[in-house]
Amino acid sequence: xxxxxxxxxxxxxxxxxxxxxxxxxxxxxxxxxxxxxxxxxxxxxxxxxxxxxxxxxxxxxxxxxxxxxxxxxxxxxxxxxxxxxxxxxxxxxxxxxxxxxxxxxxxxxxxxxxxxxxxxxxxxxxxxxxxxxxxxxxxxxxxxxxxxxxxxxxxxxxxxxxxxxxxxxxxxxxxxxxxxxxxxxxxxxxxxxxxxxxxxxxxxxxxxxxxxxxxxxxxxxxxxxxxxxxxxxxxxxxxxxxxxxxxxxxxxxxxxxxxxxxxxxxxxxxxxxxxxxxxxxxxxxxxxxxxxxxxxxxxxxxxxxxxxxxxxxxxxxxxxxxxxxxxxxxxxxxxxxxxxxxxxxx
Amino acid sequence: xxxxxxxxxxxxxxxxxxxxxxxxxxxxxxxxxxxxxxxxxxxxxxxxxxxxxxxxxxxxxxxxxxxxxxxxxxxxxxxxxxxxxxxxxxxxxxxxxxxxxxxxxxxxxxxxxxxxxxxxxxxxxxxxxxxxxxxxxxxxxxxxxxxxxxxxxxxxxxxxxxxxxxxxxxxxxxxxxxxxxxxxxxxxxxxxxxxxxxxxxxxxxxxxxxxxxxxxxxxxxxxxxxxxxxxxxxxxxxxxxxxxxxxxxxxxxxxxxxxxxxxxxxxxxxxxxxxxxxxxxxxxxxxxxxxxxxxxxxxxxxxxxxxxxxxxxxxxxxxxxxxxxxxxxxxxxxxxxxxxxxxxxx
Numbered sequence: 001x002x003x004x005x006x007x008x009x010x011x012x013x014x015x016x017x018x019x020x021x022x023x024x025x026x027x028x029x030x031x032x033x034x035x036x037x038x039x040x041x042x043x044x045x046x047x048x049x050x051x052x053x054x055x056x057x058x059x060x061x062x063x064x065x066x067x068x069x070x071x072x073x074x075x076x077x078x079x080x081x082x083x084x085x086x087x088x089x090x091x092x093x094x095x096x097x098x099x100x101x102x103x104x105x106x107x108x109x110x111x112x113x114x115x116x117x118x119x120x121x122x123x124x125x126x127x128x129x130x131x132x133x134x135x136x137x138x139x140x141x142x143x144x145x146x147x148x149x150x151x152x153x154x155x156x157x158x159x160x161x162x163x164x165x166x167x168x169x170x171x172x173x174x175x176x177x178x179x180x181x182x183x184x185x186x187x188x189x190x191x192x193x194x195x196x197x198x199x200x201x202x203x204x205x206x207x208x209x210x211x212x213x214x215x216x217x218x219x220x221x222x223x224x225x226x227x228x229x230x231x232x233x234x235x236x237x238x239x240x241x242x243x244x245x246x247x248x249x250x251x252x253x254x255x256x257x258x259x260x261x262x263x264x265x266x267x268x269x270x271x272x273x274x275x276x277x278x279x280x281x282x283x284x285x286x287x288x289x290x291x292x293x294x295x296x297x298x299x300x301x302x303x304x305x306x307x308x309x310x311x312x313x314x315x316x317x318x319x320x321x322x323x324x325x326x327x328x329x330x331x332x333x334x335x336x337x338x339x340x341x342x343x344x345x346x
Numbered sequence: 347x348x349x350x351x352x353x354x355x356x357x358x359x360x361x362x363x364x365x366x367x368x369x370x371x372x373x374x375x376x377x378x379x380x381x382x383x384x385x386x387x388x389x390x391x392x393x394x395x396x397x398x399x400x401x402x403x404x405x406x407x408x409x410x411x412x413x414x415x416x417x418x419x420x421x422x423x424x425x426x427x428x429x430x431x432x433x434x435x436x437x438x439x440x441x442x443x444x445x446x447x448x449x450x451x452x453x454x455x456x457x458x459x460x461x462x463x464x465x466x467x468x469x470x471x472x473x474x475x476x477x478x479x480x481x482x483x484x485x486x487x488x489x490x491x492x493x494x495x496x497x498x499x500x501x502x503x504x505x506x507x508x509x510x511x512x513x514x515x516x517x518x519x520x521x522x523x524x525x526x527x528x529x530x531x532x533x534x535x536x537x538x539x540x541x542x543x544x545x546x547x548x549x550x551x552x553x554x555x556x557x558x559x560x561x562x563x564x565x566x567x568x569x570x571x572x573x574x575x576x577x578x579x580x581x582x583x584x585x586x587x588x589x590x591x592x593x594x595x596x597x598x599x600x601x602x603x604x605x606x607x608x609x610x611x612x613x614x615x616x617x618x619x620x621x622x623x624x625x626x627x628x629x630x631x632x633x634x635x636x637x638x639x640x641x642x643x644x645x646x647x648x649x650x651x652x653x654x655x656x657x658x659x660x661x662x663x664x665x666x667x668x669x670x671x672x673x674x675x676x677x678x679x680x681x682x683x684x685x686x687x688x689x690x691x692x
Contacts, residue, residue, distance in 0.1 A: 320446035
């Protein structure tokens with residue numbers, strides 16, 4: 001291959017096999033009350049007693065989630081904010097204001113990202129590339145969502161009291177933050193060994209109350225691409241974990257992959273299904289940038305850290321809509337980014 | 347420095363001196379009627395005859411700008427869409443819908459970015475890092491803004507006919523796209539030799555009708571940081587070019603830098619000032635993700651290509667507000683990212 005910068009780290013066109021060890025050194029999760037009452041409740045670092053987190057507005061509350069999660073992750077890594085060379089962050093709100101108002105005080109150079117609910121995977125990918133490319137020793141990622149700010153942003157203000165169909169998902173109130181490092185320590189949570197950057201997939205679905213179905217084609221495409229690029233099979237992973245497809249999207253994903261002669265049902269897990277109990281009335285499951293981020297920090301990395309799982313494929317999925325595009329009758333395209341995580345336990 | 351990935355390409359904490367040659371191989375600019383009538387009108391690749399670009403909505407029109415600019419840039423580079431490994435894109439609309447609906451058809455893995463009007467600098471920086479890190483041979487960037495979609499998104503619908511103060515800027519209708527390459531060709535437009543990722547700067551200003559003043563502190567901080575990190579002086583550049591400070595922000599920037607004993611007035615240029623003539627009633631000047639992008643493609647790269655300028659510092663600036671944050675009484679923080687460009691002409 002031509003090119004003056006030497007070898008291209010390729011693994012198929014969309015994927016990069018990370019050529020040097022990159023570690024998730026530490027992480028933190030901060031969630032709201034409903035998430036605290038769910039099946040993963042005991043695993044989160046902080047469960048708020050009030051979903052406003054002491055703030056005047058839902059947006060400020062979401063900014064506070066990001067601030068607390070990042071502060072805690074940096075602290076757990078044994079670092080200070082000055083040690084983090086670049087910060088990758090995003091959220092679901094218009095113009096990503098949860099990040100802009102949550103992270104200014106850190107004084108860390110900021111790369112703003114947007115991938116809807118896939119942003120956790122996207123920001124981890126870029127943070128990893130910075131380190132693998134020799135551009136940083138420590139980077140950090142933080143993403144968030146908040147049920148109340150998201151309902152206001154995408155659907156109806158809570159006070160309107162609208163009915164939600166069973167296909168609707170419940171936006172997770174939570175933020176997950178991660179410190180990514182080029183150097184090994186005694187307490188690394190996992191290795192990041194490969195990434196696949198997703199393409200926009202649009203099957204023409206238009207229902208913002210059924211985002212699982214809208215995102216399933218993107219999840220299917222990214223999973224198929226990753227497995228093809230890395231020449232792996234579903235059985236090579238302890239888990240293939242989507243971000244927030246929920247019950248409806250999970251079924252669509254399984255069906256689409258079966259059409260391609262692939263069955264992932266025995267290894268598939270969805271963060272949106274794990275985070276709430278069916279008794280919690282969250283309908284199709286959890287969603288939002290925070291859903292996959294807090295589940296990764298609190299549960300998935302714990303399983304890898306303890307060696308219960310050796311290798312997982314983490315595939316957060318995003319629905320690329322706004323209330324403007326929805327009101328103008330546009331479809332809801334999806335995108336999904338995959339990150340391969342490997343346990344540091346031999 | 348510890349770290350298993352070898353040397354860290356550092357140049358101060360926020361800056362990276364690009365360790366291998368990275369070229370802007372080709373670029374394209376597509377603009378609206380007002381921009382076509384301005385001082386740079388003859389230099390743009392496409393000037394629309396109708397600001398709706400044949401679409402039903404302003405948002406679709408903005409998506410069309412991105413689509414046309416990217417298609418043209420890839421074509422000018424002598425490449426096809428399959429050659430571009432990763433695409434970095436963003437815009438000003440909530441949830442970046444101009445990009446989501448403009449770029450899906452390309453099938454290129456997409457990294458969604460958000461830096462408000464600084465997004466052109468941010469996406470060029472990330473595209474460069476991907477190449478410098480050996481992760482791609484060709485990447486592309488595209489950003490856009492549209493006067494009508496931005497007014498609707500941030501201020502008032504056009505039909506409302508609101509008055510604009512003289513400190514307000516005029517959002518540029520336009521999109522600029524760039525193909526970044528690891529390999530030399532006969533027609534490269536410029537070399538990318540260094541980047542500085544900005545921090546959020548918030549001086550507490552709250553006036554969304556005076557974004558120049560809101561963004562000036564970020565421009566000052568990024569310029570000072572870049573010059574300190576690279577040990578250069580303003581005189582070392584043929585131009586130091588901000589994105590869309592306009593007349594009000596330019597004065598604030600000059601004053602803030604003078605307080606730091608630095609005078610850039612003799613080499614400073616602002617895309618927002620260049621793009622419209624004062625007779626065009628654009629008040630403080632042009633703004634928007636498209637402003638710096640189309641000026642870079644049509645004018646700045648032309649000057650570098652012809653060797654008129656040898657070295658410039660390109661510093662797009664972004665105002666991190668949304669209508670929600672504005673209506674909730676929040677300030678308008680700023681961010682600016684710097685890209686150093688060098689002429690390929692000896």
